[in-house]
Amino acid sequence: MHRSLKWLAxxxxxxxxxxxxxxxxxxKTDSGLxxxxxxxxxxxxxxxENITIETVIELSHRVVSGGVGLLLAALSIVAWRTIGYKRETKFLVILSLFFLIAQALIGAAAVVWGQSDFVLALHFGISLISFAAVLLLTLLIFEIDQKFDASTVVIDKKLKWHTIGVTLYSYIVVYTGALVRHTNASLTCPDWPFCVNANPFMSFNMYQGIQxxxxxxxxxxxxxILYIAAMAIRNYKHQRVIYWGWIIALTLVSLQVLSGAAVVLTGLNLYVALAHAFFISCLFGLLCYFILLISRSKLNEGSVSKVS
Structure with a gap:
């Protein structure tokens, strides 16, 4: 049963x-309609009958979303019955289902009635929360074997609050990135990292401001994240999950920045743009996992180096 549940997860x-x-x-392909x-x-x-590439992309997204919705419903029922005793299980099940439904409703509303760019920018972030909830639920399921006990992790207050803060802040970064795409502001500053061609006093318009x-x-x-990773490398060498986790986080955020620059410099290359979305999705999932660890770990009030 557990093996089947893992595969389903x-x-x-x-x-x-x-x-x-x-x-x-x-x-990114303007296939919403x-x-x-x-x-x-x-x-x-x-x-x-009349199929265009935009139709294929939009229809495929709807079909995949519907199929995954059924998978999530099945996973939610089995996980609720099997590992419902874990305190996070029911919360994550409800969270994943709620935001998946919210994502579908916002997408449907955008198609039927249209939405402002500022509302549409929420769509990716809502999907991201649902993805992160399912990812954390999967990690809980894999803890059935008890090969890793999060309660053995010791995290000091400084790292705790930095982790919570940067996770919440990452959502702002996600929203501003989605807003750039939905307002077609991606190439309003064709230079990187600064908007060299814009006169900061005369011609700096709203789209350049968004970018x-x-x-x-x-x-x-x-x-x-560079600062937090340095903290983890210095103080958490004996806690491999924290140590390597923040090294991976630093790698992902570095790739995120580089791919963001490449999106501009390549003139919105589709593969680079999708890589940009891939890296931020992985980073957000990892940050949410850190939050899960914090909620289940021992909190050390002093310096972590004293107990490492």
Whole structure:
């Protein structure tokens, strides 16, 4: 039973990841109206007759989202019955289902009635929360074998609050990045890292402000994670999950910044843009896992080096 549950959890997590990247693909290829202003039908049909690449992308995203929704429903029922005794299980099940439904409703509303760019920018972030919840649920399921006990992890207050802070802040970074794409501000500053061609006193318009605001937010999260990673490397050498976890986080945020620069410098290359979405998704999932560890670990009030 446990083995089947693990496979179901992994499959659902991968499916949620495909939903996440599929939504990014829809946005980056401007395929949101690939099925016209109709949902769940596509141009009034289940399978439309006149198929364009935009139609294929939008319809595929809907089909994958529906299939993953069924997988998530099955996983939620089995996990609730099997590991419902774990305190986080029911919360994560409800969270993943709620935000998956919210993502679908916002997507449907955008197709049928249209939405402002500032509302549409929420779509990726909502999908990200659902993905992170499913990822954490999967990790809980894999703890059935008790090969890792999070209660053995000791985290001091300083690292705890930095972790919580940078995780919450990462959501702001995600939103500003989505806003850049939805407002078509990606190439309003074709230079990187600064908007060299813009006169900061005369011609700095809203779109350049959105673009540069995202770059500033991304720069700050890079510096913040660099600082936390240095802290982890210095004080958590004997706690491999924390030590290597923050090294991976630093690697992911570095790749995120580099891919963001490459998006601009390559003129919105689709593969680079999807890589950009991939790295932030992995980073957010990892940060959420750190939060899970904090909630289950022993909190050391003093310096962690005293107990390492």
């Amino acid at each position: 992994v499959l659902t997590t991968l499916g949620m990841f495909l939903v996440l990247l599929g939504g990014a693909l829809v946005t 690939g099925c016209g202003n109709e949902w769940p039908l596509c141009h009034g049909q289940i399978i439309p 540069m605001g995202h770059r500033l937010a991304a720069g700050l999260i890079f510096l913040w």
